[in-house]
Amino acid sequence: DAAREWWRTAVIYQVYPRSFADADGDGIGDIPGITSKLDHFVDLGVDAIWLSPFYRSPQADAGYDVADYREVDPLFGTNDDFEALLAGAHERGLKVIADLVPNHTSDEHAWFQAALAAGPGSPERARYLFREGQGEHGELPPNNWKSIFGGPAWTRVSERAAAATDGITDGQWYLHMFDTRQPDLDWNHPEVRSEFEDILRFWLDRGVDGFRIDVAHGMVKAPGLPDWDGEVAMVEGSSEAPGPEDSHEAADDGSTGAGNSGPMFDQEGVHDIYRAWHKVLAPYEGDRALVAEAWVEPLSRLARYVRSDEMHQAFNFSYLTTAWDAAALRGVVTASLEASDAVGAPTTWVLSNHDVVRHASRMGLTGAAVRPNGIGKTDPQPDAELGLRRARAATLQMLGLPGSAYVYQGEELGLPEHTDLDDDLRQDPAWWRSGYTEAGRDGCRVPLPWVADAPGYGFGPTGKTWLPQPDTYKECAADVQRTTEGSTYSMYKAALATRRAKDLGLGSLGWVEDFAGSASVLAFVNNDVLVLTNFGESPIALPAGAQVLITSGPLTTVGEQTAVPQDTTVWVQA
Numbered sequence: 411d412a413a414r415e416w417w418r419t420a421v422i423y424q425v426y427p428r429s430f431a432d433a434d435g436d437g438i439g440d441i442p443g444i445t446s447k448l449d450h451f452v453d454l455g456v457d458a459i460w461l462s463p464f465y466r467s468p469q470a471d472a473g474y475d476v477a478d479y480r481e482v483d484p485l486f487g488t489n490d491d492f493e494a495l496l497a498g499a500h501e502r503g504l505k506v507i508a509d510l511v512p513n514h515t516s517d518e519h520a521w522f523q524a525a526l527a528a529g530p531g532s533p534e535r536a537r538y539l540f541r542e543g544q545g546e547h548g549e550l551p552p553n554n555w556k557s558i559f560g561g562p563a564w565t566r567v568s569e570r571a572a573a574a575t576d577g578i579t580d581g582q583w584y585l586h587m588f589d590t591r592q593p594d595l596d597w598n599h600p601e602v603r604s605e606f607e608d609i610l611r612f613w614l615d616r617g618v619d620g621f622r623i624d625v626a627h628g629m630v631k632a633p634g635l636p637d638w639d640g641e642v643a644m645v646e647g648s649s650e651a652p653g654p655e656d657s658h659e660a661a662d663d664g665s666t667g668a669g670n671s672g673p674m675f676d677q678e679g680v681h682d683i684y685r686a687w688h689k690v691l692a693p694y695e696g697d698r699a700l701v702a703e704a705w706v707e708p709l710s711r712l713a714r715y716v717r718s719d720e721m722h723q724a725f726n727f728s729y730l731t732t733a734w735d736a737a738a739l740r741g742v743v744t745a746s747l748e749a750s751d752a753v754g755a756p757t758t759w760v761l762s763n764h765d766v767v768r769h770a771s772r773m774g775l776t777g778a779a780v781r782p783n784g785i786g787k788t789d790p791q792p793d794a795e796l797g798l799r800r801a802r803a804a805t806l807q808m809l810g811l812p813g814s815a816y817v818y819q820g821e822e823l824g825l826p827e828h829t830d831l832d833d834d835l836r837q838d839p840a841w842w843r844s845g846y847t848e849a850g851r852d853g854c855r856v857p858l859p860w861v862a863d864a865p866g867y868g869f870g871p872t873g874k875t876w877l878p879q880p881d882t883y884k885e886c887a888a889d890v891q892r893t894t895e896g897s898t899y900s901m902y903k904a905a906l907a908t909r910r911a912k913d914l915g916l917g918s919l920g921w922v923e924d925f926a927g928s929a930s931v932l933a934f935v936n937n938d939v940l941v942l943t944n945f946g947e948s949p950i951a952l953p954a955g956a957q958v959l960i961t962s963g964p965l966t967t968v969g970e971q972t973a974v975p976q977d978t979t980v981w982v983q984a
């Protein structure tokens with residue numbers, strides 16, 4: 411039954427391995443640490459876990475710079491450890507999704523090292539995007555593209571030599587849309603294509619249930635690599651109610667400004683790759699799945715990545731970047747469902763991940779547009795109480811929607827962003843490559859608190875943590891959250907159980923118009939659950955006798971009736 415393919419309705423939990431749980435005591439999370447916590451996922455009630463990259467890597471971009479796609483980094487364990495994790499997950503009925511990074515390799519990948527050594531014009535260089543520079547002596551980059559982390563997207567081999575140990579000094583330049591240590595592959599090269607199909611099979615053979623495809627919209631570049639004057643940046647978002655001029659108000663097509671255009675993104679050629687990958691997965695039993703990480707807008711354009719012979723899902727970042735506003739959210743939900751229905755794919759919902767400010771803090775920012783690349787010391791600080799209240803309301807809304815949803819580790823604990831990291835502890839290359847204008851993404855990557863009264867909040871056996879945890883983590887620790895009535899964790903757990911019992915993932919959404927005559931309410935029915943969010947100041951009375959299934963926060967009363975206060979979502983038996 412195609413409608414029952416697991417990924418259509420799955421709630422997928424993102425594990426960021428270096429910060430999830432540490433088994434060996436070095437202060438960095440690892441695969442045995444994840445295996446030791448598998449019951450956390452079962453207790454919470456998710457269907458699958460997605461692991462950010464654990465492959466051998468110099469960690470110049472926290473593992474999104476892969477040196478060997480078939481080997482677990484010793485930092486995280488061994489391939490046997492991974493197989494044990496997979497077996498433990500499968501025993502518990504959990505699916506496991508790996509993260510594949512095909513746009514670029516690490517500069518320590520054997521192919522890139524060979525390309526440097528072999529020199530200009532060699533077949534080894536043809537797997538990457540090496541070009542001659544412009545100017546009389548080739549001293550200017552081949553085009554004007556900027557790296558997403560800041561600075562030029564080109565590095566000259568001769569300039570690299572000073573910093574690197576390879577000692578190669580010719581004058582060619584290579585393209586890197588991210589860090590200088592993440593050279594972009596040339597996806598027109600047949601060896602690149604066949605190598606990645608082999609890598610997919612390598613992990614599929616071991617039992618991996620699917621892949622999250624990093625920068626899925628960026629792998630193919632426009633022929634000739636033409637100049638481009640537009641912006642390339644990590645996505646912009648806003649937590650503010652949109653004004654008429656605000657580009658983040660969802661347009662009818664769901665656009666919120668989350669998209670990317672330009673000759674390095676969303677080129678027609680990427681779809682051939684995904685059609686080929688679809689065929690690689692098809693013969694494997696168990697409905698293996700591909701999910702596109704593609705910051706593409708409008709949603710109708712994103713939907714092209716999940717046509718029936720391409721990927722199975724794509725992250726819907728438009729929902730994440732939509733302002734906290736009833737009309738804007740209704741617009742983006744409608745557009746998301748329309749776009750995915752048109753291609754027969756499930757839509758997905760995402761509020762947080764390892765690249766954006768945690769939604770418990772992002773939603774507590776008022777007054778300034780939210781930059782996803784972290785909150786710096788001089789930035790306006792979030793209102794923690796407001797942020798958590800809205801984050802819980804947003805999550806309860808998200809989990810009531812049909813389709814598949816993603817949860818980022820720690821959000822089930824109500825974890826805030828760490829907004830006060832010392833500059834010299836920050837490790838994200840986006841921090842220094844941006845010329846220190848972006849705070850970097852470290853604040854959402856801090857090691858998880860498991861035990862309130864243990865050193866390092868029980869992250870590992872020694873109390874060491876690769877980034878310091880703020881004091882506010884104490885009340886977020888898993889042991890406290892699990893046993894506290896009304897905690898964020900209890901809300902997630904109740905919502906996931908009810909979502910499953912009532913089959914909301916496969917449900918269909920009907921808007922309830924004009925609930926209580928208020929324009930500040932967003933209300934819809936999915937199967938037999940009414941999901942209602944109140945964005946306005948006045949509490950919204952529920953009909954007499956309404957049976958509240960779950961609430962994101964304390965309810966109030968209006969006269970005799972139970973009422974929903976501002977920034978609160980309830981699920982009511984319809």
Ligand code: TEU
Binds near residue numbers: 475628645670704
């Ligand atoms: O992020 C991809 C990413 O940053 C882009 O999709 C970007 O927002 C867009 O293309 C440009 O506007 C992924 C990982 O999630 C991130 O952690 C890595 O740093 C990055 O790829 C490089 O691998």
